[in-house]
Amino acid sequence: xxxxxxxxxESGIVLSTRxxxxxxxxxxxxxxxxxxxxxxxxxEIVREALSDYTDEKLTYRKMSELEPYEAVSLAEKxxxxxxxxxxxxxxxxxxxENEEVSIMLCEEDHxxxxxxxxxxxxxEAWEKADKIDSVIEKxxxxxxxxxxxxxxxxxxxxxxxxxxxxMLHLPALTGKGAMRRLSTTVAKLGLTLRGSFTDxxxxxxxxxxxxxxxxxxxxxxxALQNLSSIAMQxxxxxxxxxxxxxxxxxxxxxxxxxxxxxxxxxxxxxxxLTNLVSYVTVGACEGIIxxxxxxxxxxxxxxxxxxxxxxxxxxxxENQRDILRAQKVRELLG
Amino acid sequence: MxxxxxxxxxxxxxxxxxxxxxxxxxxxxxxxxxxxxxGNFFDxxxxxxxxxxxxxxxxxxxALGESRLDRCEKCGCCFDDIIKSGSVGCADCxxxxxxxxxxxxxRIHGKAGHAxxxxxxxxxxxxxxxxxxxxxxxxxxxxxxxxxxxxxxERAAIIRDEIKKMKGEN
Numbered sequence: 001x002x003x004x005x006x007x008x009x010e011s012g013i014v015l016s017t018r019x020x021x022x023x024x025x026x027x028x029x030x031x032x033x034x035x036x037x038x039x040x041x042x043x044e045i046v047r048e049a050l051s052d053y054t055d056e057k058l059t060y061r062k063m064s065e066l067e068p069y070e071a072v073s074l075a076e077k078x079x080x081x082x083x084x085x086x087x088x089x090x091x092x093x094x095x096x097e098n099e100e101v102s103i104m105l106c107e108e109d110h111x112x113x114x115x116x117x118x119x120x121x122x123x124e125a126w127e128k129a130d131k132i133d134s135v136i137e138k139x140x141x142x143x144x145x146x147x148x149x150x151x152x153x154x155x156x157x158x159x160x161x162x163x164x165x166x167m168l169h170l171p172a173l174t175g176k177g178a179m180r181r182l183s184t185t186v187a188k189l190g191l192t193l194r195g196s197f198t199d200x201x202x203x204x205x206x207x208x209x210x211x212x213x214x215x216x217x218x219x220x221x222x223a224l225q226n227l228s229s230i231a232m233q234x235x236x237x238x239x240x241x242x243x244x245x246x247x248x249x250x251x252x253x254x255x256x257x258x259x260x261x262x263x264x265x266x267x268x269x270x271x272x273l274t275n276l277v278s279y280v281t282v283g284a285c286e287g288i289i290x291x292x293x294x295x296x297x298x299x300x301x302x303x304x305x306x307x308x309x310x311x312x313x314x315x316x317x318e319n320q321r322d323i324l325r326a327q328k329v330r331e332l333l334g
Numbered sequence: 335m336x337x338x339x340x341x342x343x344x345x346x347x348x349x350x351x352x353x354x355x356x357x358x359x360x361x362x363x364x365x366x367x368x369x370x371x372x373g374n375f376f377d378x379x380x381x382x383x384x385x386x387x388x389x390x391x392x393x394x395x396x397a398l399g400e401s402r403l404d405r406c407e408k409c410g411c412c413f414d415d416i417i418k419s420g421s422v423g424c425a426d427c428x429x430x431x432x433x434x435x436x437x438x439x440x441r442i443h444g445k446a447g448h449a450x451x452x453x454x455x456x457x458x459x460x461x462x463x464x465x466x467x468x469x470x471x472x473x474x475x476x477x478x479x480x481x482x483x484x485x486x487x488e489r490a491a492i493i494r495d496e497i498k499k500m501k502g503e504n
Binding site for chain 1: 410424438439442445446447450451452454
């Protein structure tokens with residue numbers, strides 16, 4: 001089962017946790033200065049190194065062999081970066097069956113190990129990424145210097161090369177207009193907060209990503225600890241705000257209306273679904289309505305345009321997708 | 335409006351990003367925009383573009399053209415290339431251009447050195463820079479703690495004396 005269809009800690013507010021490590025080989029220039037042929041060589045070397053990782057089955061795929069909509073679907077699910085979906089030459093992806101582990105080869109760095117887990121699970125995600133890293137390290141001569149740590153193509157990732165993030169669902173804080181102040185506050189603490197699941201604008205579906213900014217001069221554990229404690233404070237604030245919000249009859253009306261649209265719409269766009277699910281999830285978490293909110297959150301991921309194409313095995317028109325999306329949601333809500 | 339990057343062509347791509355409540359605007363011409371990989375508006379993986387324009391490489395980003403002849407032997411990259419692309423060429427570039435890169439690195443991360451995981455098979459370990467006295471003492475302190483934990487008190491005592499000497503105490 002894919003990770004997004006399972007439940008984790010604080011799952012009504014913390015949707016998922018992601019840890020990614022940036023690594024490079026000492027023996028090759030960074031990907032931007034390699035041609036497609038050399039990038040392929042790097043991919044093969046890492047593939048070989050990963051054969052020693054036996055905890056779970058990993059699949060290796062050359063990006064150039066994917067259909068464009070398959071590649072975009074991977075980006076929709078945040079398994080790869082959007083750029084990785086469009087420029088596919090000399091690049092490869094290693095993916096675990098439940099999609100918890102995704103390793104991009106020759107993206108911005110030679111190796112980008114990513115682990116995604118449901119709910120708040122920073123330590124678990126780091127430990128898994130660390131383990132995979134240690135397996136690769138046995139075969140690859142990592143670019144590393146004592147003072148600068150792991151060397152990366154972009155100096156923003158120097159040091160641990162670790163970017164950890166939690167995806168937060170914050171409808172109540174957003175409704176209160178608290179997000180701007182909150183993001184300014186976390187910036188002072190070395191973290192970044194920004195809208196997630198967006199197509200240009202901010203915070204669609206009231207979903208945000210909180211991540212560490214500084215990677216040099218701080219250990220992985222300390223950075224995770226810092227991120228975790230700030231995330232927990234935001235979760236507590238969201239809970240407080242929700243407790244007030246659910247006494248507001250206009251908001252209750254919004255929850256019921258969203259539920260009504262999800263149950264009876266003939267067509268639903270991806271964006272509309274994301275926004276409606278946000279309200280319905282709050283209703284479910286606060287015990288106002290009885291809906292399988294975890295499944296709905298999974299549906300937000302699975303019913304994105306390209307991912308829907310992949311599940312149907314063909315490229316649908318936007319209109320076809322909107323009809324199919326609404327149908328799937330109706331089925332889900334019985 | 336003129337492109338912020340090449341300062342020659344007309345800017346046709348205008349990007350406004352709001353991160354941590356701070357808005358940054360970039361105006362680029364078509365060719366610079368595509369070189370810099372702009373156009374993936376839902377990209378939440380890399381932040382190269384705002385990095386470049388929010389003073390990532392500081393004033394040096396707009397003072398190009400001085401050092402094209404000074405190139406990294408391994409990848410052929412010069413410091414101008416690094417500034418323009420926002421990406422470093424290879425591991426050796428970090429040594430070759432260390433002094434020039436340092437201010438940018440410190441602006442992002444502060445002045446401390448790496449404090450995280452170290453690869454076990456760390457075959458090539460050239461010192462990137464001369465360590466300061468404080469760093470040397472910190473290293474020795476670590477070594478002393480290690481010696482104590484291994485119950486090698488004799489060695490710990492030698493290191494302790496060494497630290498004292500460095501601090502100018504007797």
